[in-house]
Amino acid sequence: MRLLIMGPPGAGKGTQAEIITKKLGIPHISTGDMFRKAIKDGTAMGKKAKAYIDAGQLVPDDVTVGIVKERLSEADCAEGFLLDGFPRTVPQAEALDDILNELGVKLDKVISLEVPQEIILHRLTGRRICKGCGSSYHISNNPPKVAGKCDKCGGELMQRTDDTEETVASRLRVYEQQTAPLINFYESHHIICHIKGDQPIEQVLQRIGNCLGRDLA
Numbered sequence: 001m002r003l004l005i006m007g008p009p010g011a012g013k014g015t016q017a018e019i020i021t022k023k024l025g026i027p028h029i030s031t032g033d034m035f036r037k038a039i040k041d042g043t044a045m046g047k048k049a050k051a052y053i054d055a056g057q058l059v060p061d062d063v064t065v066g067i068v069k070e071r072l073s074e075a076d077c078a079e080g081f082l083l084d085g086f087p088r089t090v091p092q093a094e095a096l097d098d099i100l101n102e103l104g105v106k107l108d109k110v111i112s113l114e115v116p117q118e119i120i121l122h123r124l125t126g127r128r129i130c131k132g133c134g135s136s137y138h139i140s141n142n143p144p145k146v147a148g149k150c151d152k153c154g155g156e157l158m159q160r161t162d163d164t165e166e167t168v169a170s171r172l173r174v175y176e177q178q179t180a181p182l183i184n185f186y187e188s189h190h191i192i193c194h195i196k197g198d199q200p201i202e203q204v205l206q207r208i209g210n211c212l213g214r215d216l217a
């Protein structure tokens with residue numbers, strides 16, 4: 001399946017994407033994770049991206065589209081993939097259409113996770129991610145089995161540098177202005193599932209499964 005998951009920061013995209021891709025055996029392509037890896041590796045692209053990310057701004061479209069195009073051309077994407085956090089602007093969505101046309105494939109579904117703003121701040125300030133594998137936890141909603149340690153790889157958990165109250169406010173504005181219009185873009189393609197994201201992780205997963213016609217439990 002070729003899937004895309006979208007929603008505001010903290011909607012639960014990464015959490016759901018991790019479970020769905022494991023279950024369906026397709027790669028999880030998160031532009032946020034790709035940028036964080038580039039920053040950790042100290043690449044030139046990472047250095048450029050970090051300034052935008054820490055300011056709560058979007059990384060420029062040309063950089064972002066370039067890395068996605070490269071990634072989607074890799075062999076493991078031939079049978080399907082899940083894009084998480086891309087596209088985030090209308091020009092990115094148009095570029096994605098072009099990339100998919102070139103590859104001769106189409107998106108099967110777009111999952112739109114919908115969560116009210118008042119819940120988002122609590123989710124993002126309580127979010128912790130694994131230094132090793134990037135898995136996302138929440139100090140109260142989705143805690144690891146051992147405090148401060150990743151269930152999957154034992155790595156140390158940390159707070160993202162962009163999950164501060166100040167940066168979150170900017171990210172939410174950017175979402176409303178630049179990313180929310182994509183819901184209409186995909187609405188006109190008739191492939192969007194609207195999923196209520198402010199319910200327990202398992203229930204959100206089940207609703208996504210219903211929309212995809214797959215048992216994800």
Ligand code: ADP
Pocket residue numbers: 008009010013014031032033035052053054056057058059060064084085086087088089092162171
């Ligand atoms: P969240 O999980 O909070 O939605 P991500 O991990 O997806 O955040 O992204 C973190 C940051 O990386 C974004 O705030 C933005 O600066 C940058 N980023 C990620 N994806 C994109 C994209 N498609 N276009 C531009 N910038 C992006």
Ligand code: ADP
Pocket residue numbers: 007008009010011012013014015016123124126127128136137138139141142197198199200201202204
């Ligand atoms: P996104 O990738 O959309 O930014 P994440 O998947 O990282 O969002 O989730 C943001 C935070 O909210 C994390 O701390 C995560 O553990 C928590 N979370 C995810 N889904 C839910 C849910 N359904 N209910 C409560 N908390 C959730």
Ligand code: ZN
Pocket residue numbers: 130131132133134135150151152153154155
């Ligand atoms: Zn880990």
